[in-house]
Amino acid sequence: MSECIFCRIAAGELSADIVHEDDQVLVFKDITPQAPIHLLLIPKRHVSTLLELTEEDGELLTHVFTVIRKVAVEYGLSKKGFRTVINTGDEGGQTVGHLHFHLLGGRHMQWPPG
Ligand code: AMP
Ligand code: ZN
Numbered sequence: 001m002s003e004c005i006f007c008r009i010a011a012g013e014l015s016a017d018i019v020h021e022d023d024q025v026l027v028f029k030d031i032t033p034q035a036p037i038h039l040l041l042i043p044k045r046h047v048s049t050l051l052e053l054t055e056e057d058g059e060l061l062t063h064v065f066t067v068i069r070k071v072a073v074e075y076g077l078s079k080k081g082f083r084t085v086i087n088t089g090d091e092g093g094q095t096v097g098h099l100h101f102h103l104l105g106g107r108h109m110q111w112p113p114g
Contacts (some may be wrong), residue, residue, distance in 0.1 A: 002046070006098035010044045020071055024063050027071055027103075036106025037075050037082070041068060047099040050088045068103055077105040085113075 008014040009028065019039060030038040042084035043060060047053065053061070072082050087093040088109035 003094075004046055004098050006042045006096055006100065008045050010042065020034065022067070024060060025067055030102070033107075035104040037077065037104065039071060041071075041101040041103065042098060047051060048097050049094065049099060050086055052099070064101060068101060070104060071086040072105065075105065081105070083109045105111075
């Protein structure tokens with residue numbers, strides 16, 4: 001059994017509130033939401049961080065952003081906007097070692113982030 005919690009969610013071993021699933025990616029609600037809408041998109045394949053991506057992942061990344069766009073539209077975020085975040089490594093604030101894309105919306109975002 002994988003020790004990676006997001007691999008375990010992708011394998012159906014841990015439950016999550018899934019809002020989109022296809023052969024390449026999964027989108028589910030963040031367990032500790034930081035905004036009225038806070039979703040996480042993960043590749044089903046274990047990729048630890050953005051640093052592990054190569055040019056060969058171009059098709060996957062196109063798919064990732066296509067799904068983010070689709071979900072953002074479904075959640076009614078296209079007019080007011082939303083934020084997409086990838087935390088990488090310790091100082092980047094990454095706490096789960098499986099690449100994930102945060103989709104945050106439903107409130108006005110601050111800049112700079114903390
Ligand atoms: P990061 O800090 O960028 O690595 O983001 C990890 C995110 O995963 C955090 O926002 C957590 O709240 C979220 N998270 C951790 N465990 C779970 C889980 N079992 N289900 C849903 N979200 C989770
Ligand atoms: Zn994983």
